[in-house]
């Protein structure tokens with residue numbers, strides 16, 4: 542169960558959590574055209590707090606909206622400020638932030654007509670996303686029977702609510718079969734991404750990740766690419782197959798919620814030593830240093846705030 546906080550920002554105002562309600566004929570509820578983000582804020586060692594790459598997340602929210610022809614009635618700056626206001630109202634010096642823009646009620650049928658675009662921002666505490674000891678021990682993954690979206694079926698680079706039906710189906714299947722997460726292949730059979738994470742493999746000390754084809758352009762993915770290259774690693778954005786993944790020395794998922802989660806098994810094949818690999822653990826610890834303001838080289842990725 543999600544841990545309730547006091548307030549939700551709704552169309553420009555903070556309202557009590559239980560009063561953030563909508564009508565059952567809300568268009569997005571029926572047809573899935575809504576855009577959202579997942580952002581984390583972290584408490585830093587010096588006692589301050591910082592949102593990780595806030596502006597990039599808000600920019601992606603607006604790009605997602607543009608892609609599905611929704612006009613968000615606020616500026617990007619106003620949404621950034623509203624996120625900080627919501628964290629402050631909820632007295633949260635760290636946690637997860639979920640902005641969502643959706644089409645309200647009014648017209649029905651797939652054409653949303655002039656229905657208003659509404660925006661909420663919810664914040665709540667959220668621990669490790671893929672299981673208690675996922676970050677240390679790594680997770681077990683299965684290739685899904687569900688294919689990731691074709692790029693002309695869904696707008697895969699937009700974070701659109703309806704896209705996630707595919708993720709929910711794959712996740713449920715994986716969990717029911719005793720796995721922690723699903724890996725999806727693209728329509729050509731190449732590795733794409735997981736239900737809410739991007740994927741990297743490590744082979745002979747080099748990193749590989751699928752290119753921006755059918756995948757969501759993850760902000761964590763971008764951070765890992767930048768950070769790994771700065772550390773001297775070779776990183777290629779190139780398609781690979783599931784059997785290349787089976788033969789990898791290490792593999793990991795990354796995302797705002799999942800952070801850097803090692804993969805220890807795929808389709809019953811052990812990856813590397815069957816535990817979190819040394820390079821993966823290094824990226825994980827560097828990532829945590831960056832988000833917690835302990836590596837000032839990446840200070841520009843941090844959006845400081847005080848509660």
Ligand code: PMP
Pocket residue numbers: 579734735736737738739756757758759760761762795796797798
């Ligand atoms: N792929 C999908 C399908 C996702 O939902 C997410 C989470 N937003 C990601 C990748 C990772 O993106 P990010 O690093 O920006 O959170």
